[in-house]
Amino acid sequence: MTPRVIIDGCSYNYYRVTASLAWYKYSNPEPPTLQNTDFLTSLMSQYHKHINKISKITGVLPNNMTIVRDCPIEKIWRRKHYPKYKQKRLNRSGISNNVGMFIKHINKHLNMYQKVIRIDEAEADDVIAILVRFYLETTDDDIIIIANDSDYTQLLCWDSSRVKIFNPKKMDWVQRDTYSLSSKISKGDSTDEIPSASNIVEILRNKQLVDLTYVPRYIQDRVLQCLDYSNNIPHYYKPLNFQLGLCCMHTVLCAYTPKVFCSRTAIIQTIEKTGISLITSDKALIKRALCITKKESTPIYWISPEFYNTDENMDIYNILKKHQSEMKEHCMSIVLDRARDNCKDLLKLIKHAAEVDGTRVMRMSSDLFPHKSNSRTPDYSLEQFHELLEEAGNLTRRYKMRLTFHPGQYNVVGTPHKDKFHNTCLDLDWHAEVLDIMGCDQDSTMVVHAGGMYGDKNATIHRWAEQFFQLPDRVQRRLVLENCEKCFNIEDCLKVSELIYESNGLGIPVVFDTHHYDCYNIMHPKDIMKPAIEYMSPVLTTWNRRHMKPLFHISEQREGSRTGAHSDLIKKIPDYLFSIKQPFDLMVEAKFKDLAINKLYTIYPDLSPKIINDIKPIKPIKPIKPIKPIKPIKPIKPIKPIKAIKPIKPIKPIKPIKPIKSLKN
Structure with a gap:
């Protein structure tokens, strides 16, 4: 089988130009120019000869090789997060005046090769890593x-x-153990202006919160769009202008026995009841204990005995004190078992959604880890779930799937209450921790609403923007803001984003929800909003500032229900979404989940991610000829009566056999 050869056009072309210049310098003291046709001819001749040598070693013809080029240094996506990235190379006059012009000359004469790939905002090594x-x-x-x-x-x-690496300068294969990347990371790279590990804290202090080790998803999609899809490429690799997203659960998998479900949770009262039932069979005592806990709504930590240390509840106190550790362990095991089952089913859900449906965008349930940040229950570590989460992360990278969260409405960043803000930080932090453990890139976001207005919308908007910087760093990197139908419309969310942008130069991405936009107009007729299409550009700007793939939400009004209720299916995608020219994802918030997505695929076939080659048109079905009427059945002649059977004469009795005479001796 012929291998695939990918040439790093940046390093290889630089090497070939410098080698030719060194050869030319031996006999010509003056450096060559673009008007020196002899040098240009020699440059290209040596270039092709060297490629042919590599061809003999690899067994691949030059016209079957792929050359990958860098984008201009000033446009590299990393520079938008770290402006000093490769600044020295950009300022190096020798490259631009001498070597650079001959590299450009080579690039103009690469048509003999099968494919030359150059992706906007991407370096050659980004593209090659994606291709590999x-x-x-x-x-x-x-x-x-x-x-x-x-x-x-x-x-x-x-x-x-x-995977093999060939060094064209040494004309030898590169061994894995001859290079230590860790030393480069710890010491930094002076040529690329990459800071050392000791300076990372300074980067975070300056709000450079984007992890530069991840290649943005939009870069990955641009690379895949350059590939030839005539082969049988899995449908989950097909890049689309926008992709439909699945919310939390899959109706088909939920119908399985046992069902595949990632939202198993546990009602506190149920857990408490099973815990107390484990240590006593006294139903009256169990009922009293549960009623007191429910009434007081205090932190229970799986029913602390000290809570019942009163004269009237001394019997409860004594039994809980005796079996506290046993009951606590049992209650926690219920929560941990359900969390583990959720993680196992998450693997099945990702695999099925990607391979069967072609899904590349999916929202994970916030019930993945029950009571993870519930202040009334003991906290637990996610370390015991690392292996399952890392496996799920590997699957998402294999299927090029984007995962998101939509933490609950009780997460209120703009709250004036310190205790609620503290709880918000805890809840958002474990969501971000899960995405980090899975190794998800910066497009894996956490969507929240702005929350309540607390009597003064403008003050809450400013408080939201200020308290954003008090959130954990990993939360700031992933948090995005969605408009709602009750309090904060799309203009309010854009104001929050702009205030944050003025502080850190990054802002916060804004999710435009089509249904919330429509409902806000119905519920607030005095607030005159612009047509939706006029908000597309400012919304996209909030994402492009962070170099993240935009995310939109879509749903429709459920007939006969309160304003804002989601319908089972979606009949139409708003026209203004089709006007967006850059790739984005569209989360489908319909009750029928995957069935609603499949219904949209039938309405909009071009959105389907599945690739089907050589489909023959279906021949029209010939009309069925009318069936001839059935002739009436002739009446059956009556059956003649059967003659009576004559009685059988009785059999005469058999005469007895005479005895045999005895034989004579």
């Missing part, structure tokens, strides 16, 4: 990277038996 991962998962081909850059040794850890 893609080919590993969709083909059985070996992959050979032609590059002088030692950073590519990172890719050998994916599959060192199939």
Whole structure:
């Protein structure tokens, strides 16, 4: 099987130009120019000869190789988060005046190769890493990277038996253990202006909160759009302008026995009852204990005995004191078992949604870990779930799936109450922790509403923007704000984003919910809103500032229900969403979940992620000929009566046999 050869056009072309310049310098003291046709001819001749040598070693013809080029340095996506990135290279006059012009000359004459890929905002190593991962998962081909850059040794850890690196300068294969990336990370890279690990705190202090190790999803989609889809490529790799997202559960999987479900939770009263029932069979005592706890609404920590240390409840106190550890362990085991089952089913849900439905956007349930931040129950660590979460993260990267959260409405960043804000920080933090454990990129967001107005909307907007910076760093990186139908419309959310942008130069992305926008107009007729299409540009700006893929929500009004209730299915996607030119994701918030998405695929076939090749048009069905009327059945002649059977004569009795005479001797 012929391997796939990918050439890092940046490092390789730089090497070939400097090698040719060194050769030219031996016999010509003056540096060559673009008007020197002899040098240009020699440059391209040596370039092709060297490629042919590599061709003999790899066994791949030059016109079957792929060359990947860098985008301009000033447009690299990392510079928007860290402006000093590769600044020295940008300012290096020698490159731009001497080597650079000859590299440009080479780039103009690369038509002989099968494909030259150059992606906006992406470096060559970004693109090559995406291609290598893609080919590993969709083909059985070996992959050979032609590059002088030692950073590519990172890719050998994916599959060192199939991924190989060839150094064109040394004309030798690169071994995995000859390069230590960890030392580069800890000491920094002066050529790329990458800070050392000791300076990361300073970056965070300056609000540079984006993790530069993740390639943005929109870059990945641009790379995939360059590929040839004539082959049988899995449908979950097909990049679309916008993709429909699944919310939390899958109706088909929920119908399984046992059902596949990631939202198992546990009612506190039920857990308490099972815990007390474990240590006593006295129903009256159990009922009294539960009633007191429910009435007081105090932190229970699985019913602390001290809570019942009174004269009238001394019997409850004594029995709980004796069996506290046993009951506490039992109650916690219920919660942890359900969390573990949720994580196991999350793996099944991701796999089914990606492979069967082609889903590439999915919202995870906030009930994934029951009572994780409930102040009335003991906290527990997510460390015991790391293996399952990491496996889920690996699946999402394999399927190029974007995961999101929508934490509950009790998360209010703009609250004036310190205790509620503290609880908000705790709840949002474990959501962010889950996404970090899974290794999700910056497009895996946590969507929240602005919350209540607390009597003064404008003051709450400013307080929201101020308290945003008091959230944990990993929450700030992933939090996005959604408009609602009751309090904060889309203009209010954009104000919050703008206030945060003025403080840190990044802002907070805003999710436009089509249904909430419509409902707000109905519920607040005096607030005159602009047409929805006029909000598309400012909303997209909030995402583009952070270099994250935009996310929108869609749903429709349920007939006969309160304003804002979601319908079972969605009949139409608003026209203004089709006017958006950049890729984005559309979360479908309908009661029928995956069935609603499939219904939209029938209405909008171009949105379907599934790739079906060589589909023959269905021939029209011929009309069925009318059936001839059935002739009436002739009446059956009556059956003649059967003659009576004559009686059988009685059988005469058999005469007795005479005895046999005895034989004579």
